[in-house]
Amino acid sequence: MIIAFKMAIRSIGSNKMRAALTMLGIIIGVVALVVLVSLTSGATDSVTDAVSDLGSSMLTVTISDDKGVPITLDTVNEWMNESAVGEIAPYASSSATAAADGTSGEVTVYGTTPAYYDIQGLQLAMGRWLKTSDVENHTYVCVINEATAEELIGYTDCVGQAITLNGVRYTVAGVLSDEENSLTSLVSSGSMVAYLPYTSLIRLADSLTEEVTSFCVSAPENGTMDEVEAAMTQLLMERFEDDDDAFEVSSQSVLEETMGSVTSTLTILLGGIAAISLIVGGIGIMNIMLVTVTERTREIGIRKAIGANRRTILGQFLMEAVVICMIGCVLGIFLSWGILQTVNTVVSSLKMTFSLNGGVVMIAVAFCFLIGIVFGLYPANKAAKMKPIDALHYGG
Amino acid sequence: MIDIKDLSKIYIVGDERVHALDHATLHIYPEEFVSIIGPSGSGKSTLMNIIGCLDVADAGSYYLDGMPIESYTENQLAAIRNRKIGFVFQNFNLIPKLSAEENVELPLIYQKVKRAERAVRVKEALERVGLTKRAKHLPTELSGGQQQRVAIARAIVTDPKLILADEPTGALDSKTGHEIIDIFHELHSQGNTIVLITHDNDIAKQASRSIHILDGKTTEVKL
Ligand SMILES: Nc1ncnc2c1ncn2[C@@H]1O[C@H](COP(=O)(O)OP(=O)(O)OP(=O)(O)O)[C@@H](O)[C@H]1O
Ligand SMILES: [Mg+2]
Numbered sequence: 380m381i382i383a384f385k386m387a388i389r390s391i392g393s394n395k396m397r398a399a400l401t402m403l404g405i406i407i408g409v410v411a412l413v414v415l416v417s418l419t420s421g422a423t424d425s426v427t428d429a430v431s432d433l434g435s436s437m438l439t440v441t442i443s444d445d446k447g448v449p450i451t452l453d454t455v456n457e458w459m460n461e462s463a464v465g466e467i468a469p470y471a472s473s474s475a476t477a478a479a480d481g482t483s484g485e486v487t488v489y490g491t492t493p494a495y496y497d498i499q500g501l502q503l504a505m506g507r508w509l510k511t512s513d514v515e516n517h518t519y520v521c522v523i524n525e526a527t528a529e530e531l532i533g534y535t536d537c538v539g540q541a542i543t544l545n546g547v548r549y550t551v552a553g554v555l556s557d558e559e560n561s562l563t564s565l566v567s568s569g570s571m572v573a574y575l576p577y578t579s580l581i582r583l584a585d586s587l588t589e590e591v592t593s594f595c596v597s598a599p600e601n602g603t604m605d606e607v608e609a610a611m612t613q614l615l616m617e618r619f620e621d622d623d624d625a626f627e628v629s630s631q632s633v634l635e636e637t638m639g640s641v642t643s644t645l646t647i648l649l650g651g652i653a654a655i656s657l658i659v660g661g662i663g664i665m666n667i668m669l670v671t672v673t674e675r676t677r678e679i680g681i682r683k684a685i686g687a688n689r690r691t692i693l694g695q696f697l698m699e700a701v702v703i704c705m706i707g708c709v710l711g712i713f714l715s716w717g718i719l720q721t722v723n724t725v726v727s728s729l730k731m732t733f734s735l736n737g738g739v740v741m742i743a744v745a746f747c748f749l750i751g752i753v754f755g756l757y758p759a760n761k762a763a764k765m766k767p768i769d770a771l772h773y774g775g
Numbered sequence: 776m777i778d779i780k781d782l783s784k785i786y787i788v789g790d791e792r793v794h795a796l797d798h799a800t801l802h803i804y805p806e807e808f809v810s811i812i813g814p815s816g817s818g819k820s821t822l823m824n825i826i827g828c829l830d831v832a833d834a835g836s837y838y839l840d841g842m843p844i845e846s847y848t849e850n851q852l853a854a855i856r857n858r859k860i861g862f863v864f865q866n867f868n869l870i871p872k873l874s875a876e877e878n879v880e881l882p883l884i885y886q887k888v889k890r891a892e893r894a895v896r897v898k899e900a901l902e903r904v905g906l907t908k909r910a911k912h913l914p915t916e917l918s919g920g921q922q923q924r925v926a927i928a929r930a931i932v933t934d935p936k937l938i939l940a941d942e943p944t945g946a947l948d949s950k951t952g953h954e955i956i957d958i959f960h961e962l963h964s965q966g967n968t969i970v971l972i973t974h975d976n977d978i979a980k981q982a983s984r985s986i987h988i989l990d991g992k993t994t995e996v997k998l
Contacts, residue, residue, distance in 0.1 A: 382884055389872065390872065677868075678872075681868045681870055682881070684829055684856060685881060685885065686854065686857020686886070686933075687857075688854065689849065689853075690850075691885060766830075
């Protein structure tokens, strides 16, 4: 084995130019694979970080089984006093037909409490947000977003105007600005949204009851999300008889999940394209190995005459193909590393760092090995099958 | 040692059938030094290739050490070539990329001999042909006579029972040729069986027995 390896190195070394050109195919393939995948995963990581910076300053809790002890607004207020928990805003949603001045449309109606504003990081364009007294008195006020204001009323500056939701009159207390780069606007840009006091929504929508089934939680000023998650989980476990199937605490936004699946598809796609270039490199190896075998027919004859059997010859040429592949692979990985470092310095202002993706390096190594075997096998077998006497007399 | 009966080898070139060997029959006993002599094209090389298990006959029987060679697989033949037979060719047939030492070492590698033992045996073999000083040289850096010595060293390094030499002096001047033949005498005196193929009567006479071959037919000549 070691001897076969040394022999392979020597015979590759005896024709450096040719070996280098053959390796180039593999090197390019490896670089394409490693760099593309590392870049996508690097970009994905930094974008996901950015997204989770935005979205993960809150937890979302949904209750699926209340075990006869439903959570009410009072429970929520009680929990808000816990030191590890910041603010909690229960919310429920429904859809309703909104109308004003003869125009009407479908709006998504959220019923919630004042805390919702800070937790979700909403921005008022004008007017005010919901107040505690609104919730306590089931007042008929609503806060709408700019899209709703423009759609229904025709202009943004509409605080004090009245709209009807499913025929019930509500006064517009405030208008939220549709912030261009906010997370909510990304998901629901242009759609019409209205926020009501939690208690008012329950009156509006028959299907909803006093029981809170979803709420969002923020961290206290000097607490971390992990601490809140732990504290929240403990509170819920205590309430629901240690049954962790009764509720779900999630810190990942929908956006993040969607992005994850998009980028992983992208990675697979790019990786696939790069893999094709590696296969092309493999064909180059097969080609050069066939030439080598023909050139060295006489050598094969000599080796067979002094006792090399089929397996030995097969192993020798297969080893050569694999060694070429692996050297190409290692060089390719180093080159990729260099390229990524360069990219890092170039885009250092973007706050993205790209590093070699360990997984793809492993895949590249395994793939190169496989290519060496697959594309080396045919030429090596051709060499091994030669009859000693014919090989010995080849070309005089 | 070698027992050949009615061995035939026919080459078909175009419409013509060339009887390279035509019912050749011969016996060679252990520790003999036999020469096979015949004019060019008489079938000497063909015979040697068959004796050396590099080629197979079309008809007839060949027993080497009592083993019927026809019934062996390719891998078994490779093992026989490796262990029992040492070849010396007219054109040396050294591997140009390997040094003298490495060329001699090769059959031992195929025998899976351990590294340390290989080194000892290679050194020994090169000593026997008087080429210790040129061990590191590539074949292209050696004279014809020296290359043939390397080839002989490669043939004897495995201690084969049978040494086959096909016109080993054919590419050498007569002085160097004599030196090579002297090596064969020495090997013979050390107990090796030697089959030497030549078209040179003087060289053939130095063997203890000579077999004549003409148009693929063998006849024994007493000298
Ligand atoms: N591969 C082959 N195809 C066709 N004919 C062949 C082949 N090899 C040998 N022959 C023929 O077989 C005959 C014997 O050839 P061989 O090489 O055994 O002769 P030789 O006695 O070794 O001659 P020389 O002294 O010139 O080396 C010749 O007539 C040759 O033409
Ligand atoms: Mg000949």
